Amino acid sequence: MKNYLFLFFVVIIVSCNSNKKQSVQQEEAKIWQIKNYTNNWGEETNLSYVIGNFKGTFSNSVVTNANLSVDLLINKKDISIRFYEYGDMLKKGDGKAYIIVRDKDKKENSEQYDNAFYSGSLELWGKSQAMVRSSLLRGGRVMFIIEIKNNGISLGSYRFEVPNADGLKETLAKTRYYK
Numbered sequence: 001m002k003n004y005l006f007l008f009f010v011v012i013i014v015s016c017n018s019n020k021k022q023s024v025q026q027e028e029a030k031i032w033q034i035k036n037y038t039n040n041w042g043e044e045t046n047l048s049y050v051i052g053n054f055k056g057t058f059s060n061s062v063v064t065n066a067n068l069s070v071d072l073l074i075n076k077k078d079i080s081i082r083f084y085e086y087g088d089m090l091k092k093g094d095g096k097a098y099i100i101v102r103d104k105d106k107k108e109n110s111e112q113y114d115n116a117f118y119s120g121s122l123e124l125w126g127k128s129q130a131m132v133r134s135s136l137l138r139g140g141r142v143m144f145i146i147e148i149k150n151n152g153i154s155l156g157s158y159r160f161e162v163p164n165a166d167g168l169k170e171t172l173a174k175t176r177y178y179k
Contacts, residue, residue, distance in 0.1 A: 031052050031162070031163075031164065031165075031167065032050050032051075032052050032167055032168055032171040032172075033050070033051050033052070033171075034048050034049070034050055034051075034171060034174060034175055035048060035049060035050075035051050036048045037049065046176055047176055047177055048075070048174075048175040048176050048177070049073055049074060049075040049175060049177070050073070050074045050075070050168065050171050050172050050175060051071055051072065051073050051074075052071070052072045052074075052162065052168075053069060053070070053071050053072075054069075054070045054071075054072065054160050054161065054162055054163075055067070055068065055069060055070075055160065056068040056069075056070060056144075056158060056159050056160025056161065057158075057159050057160075058083070058085055058091075058156050058157065058158045058159070059156065059157045060154065060155065060156040060157070061154070066085065066086060067085075067086055067087045068083065068084065068085060068086075068087075068158060068159075068160060069083075069084040069087045069088065070082065070083055070084070070144075070158070070160045071084070072136075072162070074133075074136070074168070074172060075172075075175060075177045076172065076175065076177045077177060078123070078124070078125075078129070079123075079124040079129050079132055079133060080121055080122065080123050080124065081121070081122040081124070081146070082120060082121050082122075083120050083121075083122070083158055084120070085156075090119070090120035091120040091155075091156065092119060092120060093117070093119075093120075093148070093150060093155050094117055094118040094119065094150065095117050095148045095149050095150030095151075095155050096112070096113055096116065096117070096148070096149050096150070097112075097113045097116045097117045097122055097146055097147070097148050097149075098110065098111075098112050098113070098146070098147040098149070099111050099112075099113070099124075099128055099131070099132070099144070099145075099146050100144070100145040100146075101131055101132055101135045101142065101143070101144055102135075102142070102143040102144075103135040103138055103140070103142055104138055104139060104140025104141050104142065104165075105138075105140075109131045109135070111127050111128040111131055113128055116128070117148045117155075122146065122148075135165075136162065136165045136168050137165070137168060137169050138165070139164070139165050139166040139167075139168070139169075140164060140165060140166065141161060141162065141163055141164060141165075142161065142162040142165050143159075143160075143161040143162075144158070144159065144160050144161065144162075145157070145158070145159050146158045146159075
């Protein structure tokens with residue numbers, strides 16, 4: 001009888017661990033989604049990108065730690081970050097961006113940009129893109145601080161995190177982009 005009880009508990013524990021692993025994999029899949037680009041007519045093309053939506057806070061001369069929503073758009077060549085203040089209002093203006101990224105190993109990298117921020121979107125290139133891409137592809141928790149300035153005046157400071165970037169590499173491999 002003891003053996004049957006022991007076997008029963010082992011089956012229960014293994015089953016719970018299996019469900020937990022499957023749940024984590026499903027959660028990773030929800031973070032990153034594949035979307036298709038559209039043409040001038042609004043029709044979907046066969047080219048695609050990965051998008052993830054994340055929450056954070058922003059501060060400027062008017063507010064401190066207000067709600068922020070961020071879209072990370074990634075394809076095999078480009079990375080773009082779109083900022084939505086108060087959760088749904090796209091940030092307007094343009095300027096220079098200073099980016100600090102902290103990866104899962106708590107390693108911090110920073111890079112300054114010139115004229116990278118325009119109408120609520122930050123287009124990454126060069127060293128900044130390589131820094132962000134490598135941090136995200138390592139997986140795990142990735143944290144961002146981005147300061148936007150125009151002529152030395154702060155337009156805002158943005159803080160957000162990707163709670164778990166695992167699965168990005170596999171999702172990105174499923175996209176189609178220019179060769």
